[in-house]
Amino acid sequence: MVLPVFYTLLTDHWGRMAGRGRGRGIAAFTFNIEALGLSRGALPETALGPIPLFPPVEYKPVPLKSGEDEEYMLALKQEIRATMKNLPYNIPVPEEKPDVERYKEKYTQKVYKNKHNTWTPDWQRLPKELMPQKKKKTKPKVTKQVKATSKKEKEDLLSKLDELEKKDQKSDDETGEKAADEGEDEEGGEGVEGGEFDEEEAEEENDYIASYFEDGDDFGGGSDDNMDEATY
Amino acid sequence: MTAQEVRLCGLLLQEHFGEVVEKVGTHLLRIGPLSLRAIAHETSTPLDLVKKSLCVLLQHSLCSFEGTQKGPRGVVEYRASCERILRMLRYPRYIYTAKTLYGDTGELIVEEVLQRGHMTMSHAVQTVADRLTHNMEEGSSMEYSEVVSAFSRLVETHLLQRCPSVTEGPLPVASSGGPAASATVPTLSECQTERFNLPPITLKGKGKRRLSNEDNEAEQARGKRARLDDANTKTSGDEGIYWQVNFERFHQYFRDQAIIGAVASKLDQTSSEIVRTMLRMSEVTTTPTAAYTQPLSVNEIFRALPPSYSISRPVLEQYLTLLVDDPMEFVSKTGDSGGGMYAVYVHKVLTSLARATLESVVQERFGSRSARIFRLLLRKRHLEQKQVEDFAMIPAKEAKEMLYMLLSENLVQLQEIPKTPDHAPSRTFYLYTVNPLSTARMLLQHCYKTVANLIVRRLNETKENKRLLEKSQRIEAILASLQASGAEAAQLTEVEEMITAPERQQLEALRHHVNKLDSSENQVDETIFLLESHISSTMASR
Numbered sequence: 001m002v003l004p005v006f007y008t009l010l011t012d013h014w015g016r017m018a019g020r021g022r023g024r025g026i027a028a029f030t031f032n033i034e035a036l037g038l039s040r041g042a043l044p045e046t047a048l049g050p051i052p053l054f055p056p057v058e059y060k061p062v063p064l065k066s067g068e069d070e071e072y073m074l075a076l077k078q079e080i081r082a083t084m085k086n087l088p089y090n091i092p093v094p095e096e097k098p099d100v101e102r103y104k105e106k107y108t109q110k111v112y113k114n115k116h117n118t119w120t121p122d123w124q125r126l127p128k129e130l131m132p133q134k135k136k137k138t139k140p141k142v143t144k145q146v147k148a149t150s151k152k153e154k155e156d157l158l159s160k161l162d163e164l165e166k167k168d169q170k171s172d173d174e175t176g177e178k179a180a181d182e183g184e185d186e187e188g189g190e191g192v193e194g195g196e197f198d199e200e201e202a203e204e205e206n207d208y209i210a211s212y213f214e215d216g217d218d219f220g221g222g223s224d225d226n227m228d229e230a231t232y
Numbered sequence: 233m234t235a236q237e238v239r240l241c242g243l244l245l246q247e248h249f250g251e252v253v254e255k256v257g258t259h260l261l262r263i264g265p266l267s268l269r270a271i272a273h274e275t276s277t278p279l280d281l282v283k284k285s286l287c288v289l290l291q292h293s294l295c296s297f298e299g300t301q302k303g304p305r306g307v308v309e310y311r312a313s314c315e316r317i318l319r320m321l322r323y324p325r326y327i328y329t330a331k332t333l334y335g336d337t338g339e340l341i342v343e344e345v346l347q348r349g350h351m352t353m354s355h356a357v358q359t360v361a362d363r364l365t366h367n368m369e370e371g372s373s374m375e376y377s378e379v380v381s382a383f384s385r386l387v388e389t390h391l392l393q394r395c396p397s398v399t400e401g402p403l404p405v406a407s408s409g410g411p412a413a414s415a416t417v418p419t420l421s422e423c424q425t426e427r428f429n430l431p432p433i434t435l436k437g438k439g440k441r442r443l444s445n446e447d448n449e450a451e452q453a454r455g456k457r458a459r460l461d462d463a464n465t466k467t468s469g470d471e472g473i474y475w476q477v478n479f480e481r482f483h484q485y486f487r488d489q490a491i492i493g494a495v496a497s498k499l500d501q502t503s504s505e506i507v508r509t510m511l512r513m514s515e516v517t518t519t520p521t522a523a524y525t526q527p528l529s530v531n532e533i534f535r536a537l538p539p540s541y542s543i544s545r546p547v548l549e550q551y552l553t554l555l556v557d558d559p560m561e562f563v564s565k566t567g568d569s570g571g572g573m574y575a576v577y578v579h580k581v582l583t584s585l586a587r588a589t590l591e592s593v594v595q596e597r598f599g600s601r602s603a604r605i606f607r608l609l610l611r612k613r614h615l616e617q618k619q620v621e622d623f624a625m626i627p628a629k630e631a632k633e634m635l636y637m638l639l640s641e642n643l644v645q646l647q648e649i650p651k652t653p654d655h656a657p658s659r660t661f662y663l664y665t666v667n668p669l670s671t672a673r674m675l676l677q678h679c680y681k682t683v684a685n686l687i688v689r690r691l692n693e694t695k696e697n698k699r700l701l702e703k704s705q706r707i708e709a710i711l712a713s714l715q716a717s718g719a720e721a722a723q724l725t726e727v728e729e730m731i732t733a734p735e736r737q738q739l740e741a742l743r744h745h746v747n748k749l750d751s752s753e754n755q756v757d758e759t760i761f762l763l764e765s766h767i768s769s770t771m772a773s774r
Contacts, residue, residue: 089248
């Protein structure tokens with residue numbers, strides 16, 4: 001702690017440490033110290049560091065008031081704290097779900113979802129944006145996109161494949177045919193962007209990827225025609 | 233919004249509403265008004281949680297919204313109110329005051345309204361009646377009409393007030409903001425004339441007793457009954473009219489109590505009764521920040537005195553003269569009509585009380601001699617070091633040490649008065665002074681920091697002993713269920729012995745500590761109230 005008075009006295013008004021010209025270590029003042037009524041020994045000790053975190057207290061604090069009023073208010077305070085925890089206004093931190101959904105989670109009930117735990121505010125008094133929005137299903141959006149772009153995609157795909165056909169050798173005809181068939185029949189598979197498609201799902205509700213097995217094309221028979229193509 | 237205030241607000245929000253609301257609330261306090269998306273983005277909280285927290289904050293009037301014209305379509309900005317959050321510290325005092333004034337019914341009404349932020353009158357009456365019925369003996373129940381009458385009495389004395397109601401009508405829309413802004417943000421306007429008007433409601437019935445048998449059965453039965461209740465009490469005529477606690481009025485009451493207490497301790501009981509009468513008569517006519525109450529004539533005071541204090545007219549006048557002449561200036565004479573017009577000088581009393589608080593703080597921390605120096609400086613404003621030593625009659629060395637101690641704690645300031653244009657230290661006067669207003673503010677911040685520390689310490693203590701607390705709670709639950717199903721005494725003692733004696737001692741010590749910390753919070757809040765009233769009264773009178 002720097003005592004402001006004596007700091008100003010120790011430096012002259014340009015801020016330099018006074019008395020330095022006399023040699024190191026002699027703290028001399030530029031003024032006549034007796035004139036101010038001070039003596040060298042009367043100066044308090046210089047502080048050697050920051051004050052400790054819990055400094056020793058000279059005077060112990062006065063004890064708290066304790067009476068009927070205070071005890072009642074204490075009880076009230078603790079009661080309020082306890083009840084507020086159970087009111088619906090207390091929003092708990094949502095628990096993080098583990099990576100894998102455990103089987104038991106389906107069967108452990110969240111307790112006490114009775115009327116007292118839910119609360120709906122008066123929406124007329126609040127801005128509309130605070131109302132919880134219902135989540136729309138994403139599927140319809142995606143199918144709409146597909147339907148809107150499907151024709152275009154189909155044409156692009158076909159034209160691209162035609163080009164490829166012309167460029168590459170005959171051995172790729174089959175794959176090209178297959179792809180073209182795919183494009184016509186199912187509008188989907190690996191070539192086109194996008195996730196699941198409604199039509200594909202509507203056709204087959206199983207896990208088999210339909211593109212590998214086509215009713216029209218023989219899997220085994222096709223490759224017999226041309227031995228150049230390697231079968232894996 | 234100082235750092236200490238924000239910290240304390242955060243702790244209070246966390247205690248009452250959980251961590252999610254605390255995060256949102258402290259962020260709003262630190263940054264200022266923000267829109268919904270900005271809050272969600274900056275606190276990295278999911279949007280629906282932010283929405284829920286804002287709903288909770290708005291329900292309790294801890295936050296307000298405002299439709300602004302920023303952005304392409306106008307954006308709603310939310311602003312948290314630090315002052316209002318700090319009021320949560322004072323809830324026990326409000327409830328206790330309601331109890332002393334209006335009994336158990338009043339107490340429960342105020343408690344319910346405080347816990348829920350704001351509610352309709354019918355809802356309040358029903359919940360309070362149910363709670364009272366629950367505590368009454370078997371067979372009797374609380375009539376709604378009694379609760380309604382208690383409610384109306386609370387409203388008549390302005391302790392409860394109506395919330396601002398939604399007005400129909402478009403917002404003044406600027407050309408850039410679209411009409412969408414006015415549709416999404418309701419305008420809430422306060423109608424001064426209707427603030428304390430009770431709505432006409434039709435509520436007949438009595439409180440329902442909740443049976444607490446087996447938990448499951450009761451829950452099912454409650455569920456059914458709740459549905460039936462919903463069907464029965466759907467409309468009771470006061471939809472949309474919400475009531476909230478009028479903190480200003482409570483503060484006025486606390487202030488009056490402080491003034492009466494001060495008069496009683498300085499003078500005597502009769503003068504405090506006179507001042508109490510004067511304050512009671514000017515309750516509804518005085519604004520909260522007025523420096524003086526309305527002038528009252530001696531005749532009015534005489535007529536309004538409580539019959540138990542039957543003093544004669546000349547004695548009353550003598551008492552009033554005594555109050556006016558007292559150096560504390562409790563009461564001042566403002567005129568001579570009607571036998572003499574007298575008004576209570578509220579501002580001066582608050583200043584004296586705040587000053588007494590400051591002095592007692594100095595005395596308890598630094599000793600009575602430092603307190604003497606402090607009081608001297610308060611009275612004489614500016615003093616040199618030599619003069620301080622002389623007036624306080626303390627030896628020079630000790631006086632110096634004490635002064636520097638007070639200076640380092642910032643309770644006392646140094647004022648330089650240069651004699652020459654270059655501020656040469658040997659030719660400058662250094663005067664010590666105390667600035668009461670800034671010292672009061674500093675002490676107020678210390679108080680906020682104190683309460684925050686107390687809360688943190690209490691949370692820490694409970695966290696350290698969490699295992700023990702949980703164990704004791706489980707054992708209590710077992711005991712309760714055993715007793716309810718009629719177990720023998722031997723079984724009960726067996727269960728009780730599951731907690732060992734040292735654990736019991738530890739629990740007892742923990743309970744004692746927590747009680748002490750809680751009680752300290754309540755009492756520091758009293759000091760906060762005094763200092764806040766003083767500061768607001770001084771700022772209003774400037």
